[in-house]
Amino acid sequence: MSTELRIVLIVVSILVLIYVLRKIRQSKLNIIDSIFWIVVAVILILLSVFPQIAFFLSAVLGIQTPLNFIFLLIIAILILKVFLMTIKISQLQEKTKVLAQKIAYDEFEKKIEDTKEEDQ
């Protein structure tokens, strides 16, 4: 791992942290959803500050260079995140559907009641 890469990783991670915290301040992000990004940023900072961790883990996993280990880690984290987001989107879709049905149903009931009242 070159010093340049380590510096870039640290800077990018800190920028991510600042960005996430600003979004929380602006009430555009739920704390529960921000935890993932904070944890990822902290992991990247740790790996850049202590490259020994990457050296050790790449040796354990039989990966040639620590840099490859970092790439693998980031790809794995992103795939996991995409999967979790797919689940979340499915749930949201389901909930919007139920909400739309509920509103339509309530309006329909109201209309029937209104016409009944007019008839009387």
Added chain:
Amino acid sequence: MKLLVFIPAYNEEKSIKKVVDNLVLKCPQYDYVIINDGSTDRTEQICEENGFACISLPINLGLDGVFQTGNKYAYLHGYDLAIPFDGDGQHNAEYIPLLVDKMNEGYDIVVGSRFLNEKKPNNLRMMGSRIISFFFKLTTGVKFTDPTAGMRLVNRKIMRQIAQNQNCGAEPDTWAYFVKNGARLAEVQVKMNERAAGTSYFTLGRSFFFMLRMCISIVFIQFFRKGGK
């Protein structure tokens, strides 16, 4: 003083009638409303059959969403105080007046604590509670013996913030946020029952992530949050 007791209920068909009857018997002076969090069992029908006041959410919002619904309802209908009361029979209604008395001493939030005068048991679950208590004290300077307790009485000022702000869920980091912004928090010793029916939301895995989230939120994120008005 107008007080609203709101009862979050998610699939509580076995216990909801007992809980409401008991609440009405012991605290007839307070208004109550059940907040049915999109239950898939007979909770809603039971409320209707018995003529209970019940707000039924069409979808499941989870603990935070229900907590906000209750506080929002209380705020919009001009209540001075609001308190959640478990739909599964864990809370005892006779403690509500004690919490109100404490509130009148000039607090904004009064929490029914299981461990104010009694010792916290030494098990895995309580270890989490200890860690949160520790960070709470560290960041706010206020002692909070039971940060995950469910009975939290709030006044109109806090109610409004919960009703209108994002990120004011029913969790310890919300109380840390309020206390850091000048709210006065007190605790009253209460006794809680074992749950009568249903299962706990907290499995081991969920507890772990809950703890992690709370620690990051209380220790780190709260420093950067904007103060409430």
